[in-house]
Structures are given as C-alpha cells and as structure tokens.
Amino acid sequence: MSTPTRAAVVESSGAPFTLADVELDEPGSGEVLVRMVATGLCHTDLGVAGGGLPFPLPGVLGHEGAGVVEAVGPDVGGVAPGDHVVLSFTSCGGCRNCRDGHPAYCATWLPLNLIGGRRADGTSTISRAGAPLGGHFFGQSSFAERALVDARSLVKVDPDVPLESVAPLGCGVQTGVGAVWNVLKPRLGDTLVVLGAGAVGLSAVMAAALTPATRIIVVDRVAERLTLAEELGATHTIDAGEADLGEAVALLTDGHGADGVVETTGSVAVLRQGADALAARGTLVVVGAPPFGTEVALDVNGLIPGKRIVGLTLGDGETQTFIPGLVQLVKEGRLPLHRLISHYPFADIEQAVRDMKAGKTIKPVLTF
Template sequence: MPLTTRAAVVESAGAPFTFTDVTLDDPGPHEAVVRIAAAGLCHTDLGVAGGGLPFPLPGVLGHEGAGVVEAVGAAVTSVVPGDHVVLSFTSCGECRNCRDGHPAYCAHWLPLNLIGGRRADGSATITRDGEELGGHFFGQSSFAERALVDERSLVKVDPEVPLASIAPLGCGVQTGVGAVWNVLRPKPGSTVAVLGAGAVGLSAVMAAALSPATEIIAVDRVAERLELARELGATRTLSDVRELAGVDGVVETTGSTAVLRAGVDALDARGTLVVVGAPPFGTEVALDVNGLLTGKRVVGLTLGDSETQSLIPTLVGLVRSGRLPLEKLIGTYGFTDIGQAVEDMTTGKTVKPVLVF
C-alpha cells in the first residue's frame, strides 16, 4: 500500500520550503522505506531550491538523511527492517566506474541524483493528490518523515551512534574527508591548505589532522571559522589566500575562480589542488600554463570519490570515538524549523544545520 508522509516541498524555484502530505510509491525490488530521524541541510539543497539546477519542481529535496529502515523491497539484501542507516548518493552499480569502486563518477550520476527527479525507469517515487512531484533526490529525498530510498543509497551503521550526529556524513563530510584521504593522500611532513572553512572545508581539516601532514592551513575571511578550524586541527590560519605559498596539497571549497587560481599558484612543484567548490555551470578559470609544467595537478572531485559502504561506517566509528569531532560543526533544528535552518546556514551562523524529526 502506498504510504502517506509529511514532507517539506519546494513548490517553485526560489520558493520557501512548505509542509504538506505526500504519498510514497510502493518500494521497488531494490528500494526501502526509511523513517527519517535526522537530515543535514546542504548548500546543494538550497541551490536546487533556488532554481540553480533543472530539478523538476514542485519537489522534495534532502540528501543527507539518517534513519531506521521500516520496510524493504523483495530483492534488498544489504539491510533489514530495524537497521540504522545513513543515506548517501545513489549509482547504477553497473557502469565501469561503479564496478571499479568509484560510484561518485557513475555514468548515470546526474539523472539518478541531481536533476532527474525520477527513478532510472522514469517512474515517480512521490506524488501529491495524484500529481507526480520531483523526488528520488540523491536516491532518497529525505526532507520528509519517511523516504523511499534506493538500496545503493543505504549504508548500514552502528545503532549505538545517535543519528543526528552522523547525518552529514552522506554528502558534505565525506566530500571534505575524501578530498584529503582519497586524492591528496598527504605524506609525512607535507603541507595541506584548505580554502574555505565551511562544512566541507572543516571536514577536510579534520581529515588532514588524522593524516601524516605536518602543517594544516585553513583560509577563510571569517575569524570565528578560523578559530573553529584551529580547534579541529589546523596548525595555521590565514584570512587572505594571497599569503599562501609553497604547499603540497590544496582543497578548494569556495567555488570562487579567483581563490582557485590563487590556490594553484600557491602549489609547490608536483603539488595537487582538489576542486570541490562548484561555481555556476559554464564557469571557466585561467591558469598559468608554464606554472603547471612543474608537475602541478588540478583534480576535480565529486562526493570525495568515496565508496560509501566502506568509508561511511569508518567515519561513524571515528565520530563515536571522538576522533572526528563532527558535533562542533552541527546545529540542530526541528524539522518544521527548516526555514530558520536555511537562514542560519545562509548567514553563516550555523556551519552544518541538521534537522531532527
């Protein structure tokens, strides 16, 4: 039987989140119904809600969900009802990159996660009064009391860890961590710089602090963010990226082309800059070609290039042990206070809002 649940719906580009009852389709063979306990709010949600991407609206967003499995489709094998799960992105599981352990670069990633609003077969997961809504956002659409979730979006986690404390692992945190662990892979004595001390950047700082890097530099214009970066492991902070020089690895999270260019210029020979921040589609940046001939690398990144089934449980363990102090980024809000959470994230008052159901 289709299930009715309360959801935060974006009616049109630029409209606020409003609450309404929606109906979830019956779970397909590789889907599960999850009772959402917490969901992180991410800038990607706000960008889509503002009309920055061609996601079909009205629709239900949310892609950092965490909850408890209530029902599973006939072919689901990875979880059973009662399991605690963190929800992350989905992927086809069959293309070359999925088979090689790089599902964030799935050949069908954009339609399955960000712009399609439907299952791969074109069917809707969410309706309202018989009208199809945009759903299947990152295989989950978790801004609702219950979500219909792709099996490949589900990651079973330790039930002893509070779900509100680990919901952000599904997107922002694994992106920052993966930039350091999966791409930069700092060597003993190396220097890592993180440009932008938001949720992704501060996650990169925490990851670098768990690596052999000797110097970790956080760059941001906001003094409070730099102070937090020091608490999380930064050994030095800067308010002007132009002061940066001679670093081995850079994580660029701001989406500013001027900051990206300054980061590339600051690389030492054979250094690597990881591009995480996403400016508007079509944005270009000029680079000094002769400067690149010293062996510099500029690498784009989606979702940390993570294999979620192995990385997310590891991060949950680090949160539980206190070695990944994610709680210092999180501010909690009731689900119905999503408007306040949006405002506080936009103004910078809260680094990572988490909606608690």
C-alpha cells in the same frame, strides 16, 4: 499501497521550503522505506531550490539523511526493518566506474542523483494529490518524515551511534574527508591548504589532522570559523580579507608552496589563487561547485612543474566501507563532527536555511 508522509516541498525556483502532505510509492525492486531521524541541510539543496540546477519542481530535496529501515522491497539484501542507516548518493552499480569502486563517478550519476527527479525508469517516487513531484534526490529525498530510498543509497551503521550526530556523513563530510584521504594522501612533511572553513572545509581539516601532514593552513574571512579550524587541527590560519593568499602561503612554507589544496568555496577567483599557491608536483582538489558552465583561467606554464588540478565528487568514496569507518571515528571522538552541527526541528527548516545563509551555523541538521 502508498505511504502518506509529511515533506518539505519547494514549489518553484526561489520558493521557500513548505511542509505538505505527500504520498510515497510502495517500495519497488531495490528500494527501502526509511523513517527519517535526522537529515543535514547542504548548500546543494539550497542551490537546487534556488533554481541553480535543472531539477523538476515542485519537488522534495534532502540528501544527507539518517534513519531507521521500516520496510524493504524485492531484491534488497543487507538491511532489514529496524536497521539504522545513513543515506548517501545512489549509482547504477554496473558501469565501469561503479565496478571499479568509484560509484561517485557512475555513468548515470547526474540523472540518478542531481537533476532527474525520477527513478531510472522515469517513474516518480513521490506524489501529492495524485500529481507526481520531483523526488529521488540522491536516491533519497530525505526532507520528509519518511523516504523511499534506493538500496544503493543506504549504508547500514552502528546502532549505538546517535543518527543525529552522523547524518552529514552522506555528503558534506565524506566530501571533505575524501579530498584529503582519497586524493591528496598527505605524506610526512606536506603542507595542506583548505580554502573555505564551511562544513566541507572543516571536514577536510579534521581529516588532515589524522594524517602526517606537517602544516594544515585554513583560509576564510570569518574569524570565528578560523578559530574553530585551529581547534579542529589547523596549524595556521589566513584571514582572506587581510592577507594575500599566495604571499601568506609562501611565507609559511619558506617559498615552497602548498603540496595539497582543497578548494571548497566555488569561487573561480579563489580557485585560481589556490592553483598559483601550489608547490611543484602539488595537487589542487576542486570541490566547490559554481553554476554550470563556469570557467577559470589558469597560467599554463605555471602548471608544467608537475602541478595537478583534480575535480572531486563526494570524496570519491565507496560508501559501504567509507561511511561505517567515519561512523566509528565519530563514535571514538576522533572525528569531532558535533563541533560543526546545529540541530533544528524539521518544522523549522526555513529558520535553518536563513541561519545557514547568514553564516550563523556551519551544518544545520534537521531532526524528526
């Protein structure tokens, strides 16, 4: 039996999100039917809807879901109807990186999450009037009142924490937090620079504030976001429209440079500036994703003093342990995620998109 539901469908590249009646396949092996309570809107959703990635359209996107389990398919353990869950990316569970605790680097990550639009066996999870739609986005396609979700995308969470307050943990927040905690791992006395004060960058700031890092420097062009960064833990801010990044970092660090840099903007010019601002043995974490095929020029001799440039997917977190820990920090007020979130009714998804593009909101969360 299929499940009828209402979803936000993108008909073609560049088209708006429009609400439509669709049908979900019945939960198969390793799948769970989830009633959505909230879902975050991420730049990745906008990039795919705009045609920046080869995802099959018409289709249903959404990959920062949170909801309540309604039904489970065969071979699903650990969750039952009524459980509260946060949805994240999916993975195969059997490749070398999955077995090693790094599912974000699953051998089949791209087709399973970002560009396939189908289950691993090629079948569709969503249809409309009998015609299959692109779905299975990050194993969830959560821009819908109900979602058919890969069990490996599910993380059971504390039911006392409102799901509207933790939906973004599945992608943007764990990406920023993981850049700091899982890659940079700041030591006492370190200087961290966060390039871009959007949802990912400000998540990195909140994470850095919970480490022994001595300086946390945030770079952006929007004064209001720099002020918010200071309220969330930044010790210094740089207005990129008024100051040279390298000179400003050198001045703030007595010429030492940055021990860690988190690049969230997706701009190759900013990435290059971040690499040049590194201290000897410093590390630049590349989080922001420009269009496929984008290249950046680097000063090779400038890298030889032990500098590292590391790419990062979804914070390199093992979601079953990482996300519940983040939920606990939100519950205790130590990760003030609410400062980033603006709530919108699901029907107002296009308004949320406009506000996000205009910079009026940092992290839109759609509520059902």
